[in-house]
Amino acid sequence: MYTALYRAYRPEVFEEILGQGHIIKILKNQLASDSVSHAYLFCGTRGTGKTTTARILAKGVNCTADGERPCGVCANCTAIKEGTFMDVIEIDAASNNGVENIRELRESVKYPPAVGRKKVYIVDEVHMLSTGAFNALLKTLEEPPENVMFILATTEPQKLPATILSRCMRLDFKRVPEETLVRGMDDICAQKGIEVSQGALRLIAANADGSVRDGLSILDQCISGGQTRVEREDILDFLGTAGEEIFLELTDKITLRQPQEALLLLEQILADGKDVRQFMKDWLSHYRNLLITKFIKNPEDMLNLSPENVDRIRRQSDSLDLADINNAIIELSRTMSEAKWSTQPRILLELCMVKMATDLIDPGSAAPRAGSGTVPRAASRAASGAATGVGSGAASVSKRNSAQAQKETSAEAGNPAEPSQNQSEAEEEPAPEKSYDYDSLWHAIFEEAEASRGSFNLIRSGTRLTEMTDEIFTVVASNAAVGGYVENNRQVLEDLMEKHTGRRRGLRCELEGEDCAPKASDAERLAKIAESKLGLNIEIE
Template identity: 60%
Template sequence: MYTALYRAYRPEVFDEILGQDHIVRILKNQIQTDTTSHAYLFCGTRGTGKTTTARILAKGLNCLSEGDRPCGQCSVCREIKEGTFLDVIEIDAASNNGVDNIRELRESVKYPPAAGRKKVYIIDEVHMLSTGAFNALLKTLEEPPEYVVFILATTEPHKLPATILSRCMRLDFKRVPENVLIGGMSEICQKKGIQVSDSALRIIAANADGSVRDGLSILDQCISGGDTKVDASDVLEFLGASGEETFVELTDLIRKKRTSDAIVLVAQALADGKDVRQFMRDWVNHYRNLLMTKFIKNPQEIINMSVENIDRIRRQSETIELTEINQGILELSRTINEAKWSTQPRILLELAIVKLSSVSAGRTPIMGMTSERMISSEPAGSQGYYGKPAGSPLQNATSGSPGESSVSEIGHAPDEDGNKAAPEPKDYDRIWKAVFEDGEASKGSFYIVGSGAALTSIEEHSFTVTVRSGHVKAYAERNRELLETLMERHTGKKRSMKIAETGAGAASMESEASMEDIAQEAEKLLGVNVEIK
């Protein structure tokens, strides 16, 4: 009968445990100095070695060797490995979680070890015990007989009562680093005579997400076909994932507004058996890789990819804007979250492609702004922030309604000499409203500018914002770069910002928000009382 890799190559002594050196050091020292605790709590994510370490600790407490314990060779160590040693009792709390089960355990604790020095109880998934079972265990866990050791293992320590936590020595198992996983899997492949490429091992380790068991399960799947050679394409095929070249091409199609070609490319990938949710996760990771290569000179260790793929990503990152990367990550992350509960995740992915293509076809998004916000429009006749009728801040580019112009086109009509004229004063409120909405989507505190300032002048190379107070002036100064960028977007020309205060000769603002209004808005936003002094 075939034995799975994670069982066949389970560590038998402390030195074989991967990635938990801090715990191994503690336990080895306690065994050598005979200072072991009466109760341990092993916490950590799945597949990090909690149960395996518990068994090795049980071996160390009962090992017959005179040297380092456990030796892994004596009769006690072999019996514990085979699960036949009478004094090591493993309990699955998921299926034995009642009060009666714990009462039976308490009765068995009274009897001394039959063959070893210590009687060890390993309770796996201990967080599954009922409240009554926890209460029944408390006294025994606090003061067990000197020959009894409890080892509790759980992936969710927050579900344990504080009374249990306080009675145990807690040891937290970390996710195993990818380079450690790669080294461990490489040794196993050498023992089995299988050639696995470094890129294949990196992909397996990345998908294992710090779990040794998950990594070995994926490796087991990859070599189960009988091949003696495994490369990256084989691993991607087993995982239902796509190669990096697919996401490079897909991202380029999005940027070139070739929506139909992008949807066809995804359809081809899914037709090859790729999992749609995995595809979305891999695409988000591609955008993350673009972000890393944009800021990090040597991203090999962070990205965990072949040099060739990193070069492909770097070339693409040099041509893509940071705002596009941001929008891709936000849109796909939202789609992945919705796909968890959907029976049609493919449709959500295709919708995300259409949205991202539409954003690329329009103006560049502001960081943090959703695609729905960018293509929205206001009903006619809505009021501006200062009581004036305001037009649509951003008309739908595909509407083509006659007689209407978007804010971004204001002031673009050429004069007699062919130069683009500055916007008319009648358009100032419309422009400022659009700037305010975009800024508010980027920064929640941007309402301070909208309620305490107004656009009062647009010159050839500058524009003037009139503020009501020094507080608003300071805020506008801190956000100068963002305001100038937004104004450029809505007027079509780069201008520097001038700030004027009311009473300093600037035009007065109509229907100014009072400090009380600002305080009320701040209270709603921050959830605290704001006093005006």
């Protein structure tokens, strides 16, 4: 009969256990010094090796070898491996959780080991015991006979009473890193003579999310197809699930305002058999993870994800504004509430995605974001001014009028010293502008901006500084989405440009061949600069 990979390749000695070196070091030292505890509590997520380690520890205390224990080959080790050793008793607390089951255990504890040095009780899923069963176990767990040892295993230690926790030596099992999982699965594939690409193994490890058993179960399913070589595309076909990769990709498409690609990706996901309502719940959880990661430095335990998946989520969280995450959570929550009573939840989800990607948010529910296609009120006024024929020269005209007014005021004050024509022209002529390396300057601005605004990561590679005058600097964006982010961060970019060059300049954002915003807004910005320098009220009509 065929044996599943996670059973066929179960570790038999400490050295074969993956990713739990901190625990193995403790247990091996206790075995070597003959100082094992009377009760252990193994905690950790599924498939990280709790029960396997418990069996190996049981081998260690009953091994008859003279050297390092367990040896894995003596009669006692072999009997424990085959499940025929009388002094190792495994109990499933999920199905034996009553007081009468614990009473039977208490009675059997009184008898000494039949074969080995110690009688070992391994209680799996111990959090499933009833309150009465826990109370019945307390005294025995605290003071068991000298030749008895308890090993309790659980995935939910928070459900255990404090009285139980205080009587055990607690060891926490970590999620296994993806690199370790990939190496372990690669060795198994080599032993079985199956060729699996590194990309496929990494995809399996990412979906295993730190669980060795889950990873081997997925690998077992994928290599059962009979192919001589398994590629990443084959793994995707076999999985048919929406893992973290799917949510990361879908969120990126929403952020970059690509509703058509997001809808096509949703079609592919649902075609694989995913339930629409469950998919919305999982996507909402992904946005919650993005929110938590933005504020918590080490959120691995809170998110219950592997370190690699947390790193992926952190990179995406850094590229999003808090407003983007907030709006997505609100919209998805509203859609889930409506879909609960709808016979067409998919249509509601598709509408939600279009709204998120195009900023068609209900008035008052969330502020419109960059790229929504709305024209700011100031830009509208500037466009109106441009339509009446007042362009960027308005500011310079007002400046000349101001200079004339100052002359007249000086004459009325009786100032006898009239400047010569050459002197006046010299004063009005601006100083030569310092030359800049545009690439270096733009890079320096982004280096400072990214420290405070994560959204700059999205536009850094999609923009370039192309021109600088005394009053304006021009930025060219590669697409409308990037241009929208530039417009959204206009004030920050203008402030940083002033800080780095010592001069206040207005921002002009252009796409490849067209402007991101009406050019007439430049006249309004020039007017504002002139107002601040000359103290005059300049109006653009």
